[in-house]
Amino acid sequence: MKVSTYASHSALQILKGAKEEGFETVAFGKARVKPLYTKYFPVADYFIEGSYPEEELLSLDAVVIPTGSFVAHLGVELVEKMRVPYYGNKEVLRWESDRTLERRWLERAKLRLPRVYEDPDDIDGPVIVKPHGAKGGKGYFLAKSPEDFWEKAKRLGIRDKDSLGGIQIQEYVLGVPVYPHYFYSKLNHELELMSIDRRYESNVDAIGRIPAEEQLDLGLSTNYTVIGNIPIVLRESLLMDVIEAGERVVEAAEELMGGLWGPFCLEGVFTEELEFVVFEISARIVAGTNPFVHGSPYSWLRYDYPVSTGRRIAMELRQAEDEERLDEILT
Incomplete structure (x- = not known):
């Protein structure tokens, strides 16, 4: 079995983590980015040009790890029909991509949501x-x-x-943006808090550096396109709030769509009253995990060696392979 992913988003971390667990790795995508994964950061043993080279991936006995870029690029319909083994529950995709269904899911999890x-x-x-x-x-x-x-x-x-x-x-809820990253092990029935970040967005973060009077004079409009991610270590007394929120999301997913396993992220803010308000879920690995290629304070507290979210995925695949339980986590 080889670990593959679309060459974008968090592919560097996923492929490095897979190599750390002894897997051969495959990146696929645009020809222009091939050197990124084979030369500058040599994490891919194979690189295949194409947005989804299904036959080549099948011939390599590859498993696909989904990312935001992969799902957005191919679309939910194509991902649902793909024949290459897929890590995760494909049923989750429609609940994540439709904000009406997403809200129903988060309401079932009894989270505080914006109006x-x-x-x-x-x-x-x-x-x-x-x-x-x-x-x-x-x-x-x-x-x-x-x-x-x-x-x-x-x-x-x-x-x-x-x-x-x-x-x-x-x-629009006023508060500090906080994006906790989780991993739920279907094999072990355990939730792990992997890391936390906040986003650096253009042009809203750039506008914040301009005095208010000048902002008005310039007639600027805000945009929230993500450019990068900044690590956060959350106040310790707030950690149970985000952990319990993650637990309830997993429980609700089991009831609504047959389960959520692997990495996911709750996107929200902490208000001045220290209330965690969640406005979105990303039900797969998020790019906010990329600052933690060598692990985070939270993964260090659980493991005695560097564990990124990408490596944690590979660890789950390795355990499933060793225990002959791949059918439980691949769809």
């Missing part, structure tokens, strides 16, 4: 508008009133209420 506005004309305070799917923050914008919403929505091609189906309008 959602069905009608833009009901907006009575700051909101953040998000397109469906994993797009790395692309297309997000803030609005403060119905008039402000309709003016800014034009950039997404939204001009009337009949074209609102591809977005969700959420209450």
Whole structure:
């Protein structure tokens, strides 16, 4: 068995982790990035050009590790039909990519969620508008009133209420952005807190460096496209809040879609009242784990050697292979 993934997002970490566990590795994607994975950072034993070279992957006896880029690039429908063994539960994809289903899932987990506005004309305070799917923050914008919403929505091609189906309008909750990364082992029935990050976003973080008066003069509009990630070590008294939230998400997934296993991330904020408000779930490895290729303070507390989220995936695959239980974690 070889470990493969799409050459983007968190592929470097996934492939390095797989090699650390003794697997041969396969990257596939655009020809331009081949040197990144074979020369500059030699983590791929094989590189195949193509967005999803199914026959080549099957011939190599490869397992695909999904990332946000892979799912966004191929689309949920193609991923659901792929014949190459896939690490994780494909049923989760539709629940993650549709914000209505996603909210139902998080409500079942009894998390504190922002209010959602069905009608833009009901907006009575700051909101953040998000397109469906994993797009790395692309297309997000803030609005403060119905008039402000309709003016800014034009950039997404939204001009009337009949074209609102591809977005969700959420209450904008003031707080510190926090993105805890989890790993749930289906083999061991255990949840692990792997690491925590916050995102560095363009151009909203750049605008924050400009005095407010000048921001108004320049007429700047915010954008939330993710450029990179910054590690966070959370206040210790808040750790049980994020761990219990993760446990409830796993329990709800078992009830709704047959389970969630492997890496996932809850995206939210801690308010000044120290309440963890969750606005989204990424039900796969997130790029926020990339600062922790050598492990995090949390993985060091659990293991006596460096364990990234990418390596933790490979550890699960190795255990399943050794115990002849691959059918339990591959779909």
